[in-house]
Amino acid sequence: MIPQQLLEHAIHNNVQHALQEDIGDGDITAQLTAADEQAHARIISRESMVLAGRPWVDYLFQQLDPKVEVIWLKNEGEHVQADEAFLELKGNARSLLTGERPALNFIQTLSAVATKVASYVKLLDGLNTKILDTRKTIPGLRIAQKYAVTVGGGQNHRLGLFDAFLIKENHIMAAGGIAQAIAQAHQIAPNKPVEVEVENFAELQQALDAGADIVMLDNFSQQQMIDAVNLVNGRCKLEASGNITVERLREVASTGVDYISMGSLTKDIKAVDLSMRFI
Numbered sequence: 467m468i469p470q471q472l473l474e475h476a477i478h479n480n481v482q483h484a485l486q487e488d489i490g491d492g493d494i495t496a497q498l499t500a501a502d503e504q505a506h507a508r509i510i511s512r513e514s515m516v517l518a519g520r521p522w523v524d525y526l527f528q529q530l531d532p533k534v535e536v537i538w539l540k541n542e543g544e545h546v547q548a549d550e551a552f553l554e555l556k557g558n559a560r561s562l563l564t565g566e567r568p569a570l571n572f573i574q575t576l577s578a579v580a581t582k583v584a585s586y587v588k589l590l591d592g593l594n595t596k597i598l599d600t601r602k603t604i605p606g607l608r609i610a611q612k613y614a615v616t617v618g619g620g621q622n623h624r625l626g627l628f629d630a631f632l633i634k635e636n637h638i639m640a641a642g643g644i645a646q647a648i649a650q651a652h653q654i655a656p657n658k659p660v661e662v663e664v665e666n667f668a669e670l671q672q673a674l675d676a677g678a679d680i681v682m683l684d685n686f687s688q689q690q691m692i693d694a695v696n697l698v699n700g701r702c703k704l705e706a707s708g709n710i711t712v713e714r715l716r717e718v719a720s721t722g723v724d725y726i727s728m729g730s731l732t733k734d735i736k737a738v739d740l741s742m743r744f745i
Contacts, residue, residue: 467622468609468612468616468622468625472609472625473521473609473613476608476609477521477522477525478525479606480522480572480606480607480610481522481525481526481568482529483606484526484568484571484572485526485529485568488567488568493563493564495563496559496560496563496564497560499559499560500559501560502558503558503559503560504556504557504558504559505556505558505559506555506556506745507554507555507556507562507566507742507743507744507745508551508553508743509551509552509553509554509555509570509573509740509741509742510549510550510551510740510741510743511547511548511549511550511552511577511738511739511740512548512549512739512740512741513548513738513739514545514546514547514548514581515545515546515577515578516543516544516546516577516580516583516584516617516618517540517542517543517544517545517546517552517573517577517580517617518542518573518576518577518579518580518613518614518617518618519572519575519576519577519610520542521542522569522572522573522576522610523536523569523572523573526565526569526572527555527561527565530564530565531557531561531565533561534556534557534558534561534562534565535556535557536553536555537553537554537555537556538552539551539552539553539554540552540553542617543617543618555742559744562744566742570740570742572610573738573740574738574739574740575604575607575610575611575614575735575737576611576613576614576617577614578735578736578737578738579611579614579615579731579732579735580614580617581738582618582730582731582735583597583614583615583617583619583620584618584619585712586712586715586728589716590716593716593719593720594724595718595719595722595723595724595725595726596620596724596725596726597619597620597621597725597726597728597731598620598621598622598623598705598725598727598728599612599615599620599621599728600623600727600728600729600731601623601626602729602732602733603732603733604732604733608625608626609625612625612732615731615732620731621725623727624659629658630658630660630661631651631655631658631659631660631661632661632662632663632682633647633648633651633662633663635663635665638662643672644662644664644669644672644673644676645672645675647662648660648662648676648677649676652677659679660679660680661678661679661680661681661682661705662676662678662680662681662682663681663682663684663707664681664682665684667690667693667694670683670697670698671697673702674697674698674701678702679703680702680703680705680724680725681694681698681702682705682707682727683704683705683707683723684707684708685707686706686708688717688718688721691706691722691723692721692722694723695722695723703724703725704722704723704724704725705723705724705725705726705727706718706723706725706726706727707726707727710726710728
């Protein structure tokens, strides 16, 4: 779960940067419209999607022009059909025109993430395995994309380098071994989760013995994951990772691992096609 303060900070920064990069020292094209002209716009999705990004759009128009009326026709996380309207805007025409692209950019990106995650979560119906994101995100949109993952029904891995340990090969080498790395982690931040990436059963056993909270099984085969689940027997959480495709998703989950982490949820997305029209 993303802390509310961190979420609000991200929304503020994302919106301010988006408006600055698009408007600069003024929207010269919007000035073709009379300064006092009022307009009513409708936004539709050209394709099926799960809606995500409402807080960014709400805040964007609050900053741009608080008199603009933002009317949501769909709830966050709700499915939107192709060619279905999900948002209407009423207010100063210049404000609507200026805010159109930044607002749609947030929705098209975050909805793309939520839609992909929702489709993956659906593939795991009836199983206990949870889908996790990674830190492979668009620079500057980490919190936004991780928020969208939760809208789609997935769960967040660590938000960054500050809220949990993820001890990998280089950390293990630098620390002198798995046991040493875990022991140091417990000393540095006793209340933070400690996860260790392992590549074989010897490393898995070392991580178990040293008290890891989560063990990431890196590129384990199907049978190896089954054997790992049996070996661990609930003593820690297990996460499958490494070249896991959507075609293999349910197969991997059937091994009994607690989590499957996938960088593709946030780094390999195709923006949803949206359109705004005055009515």
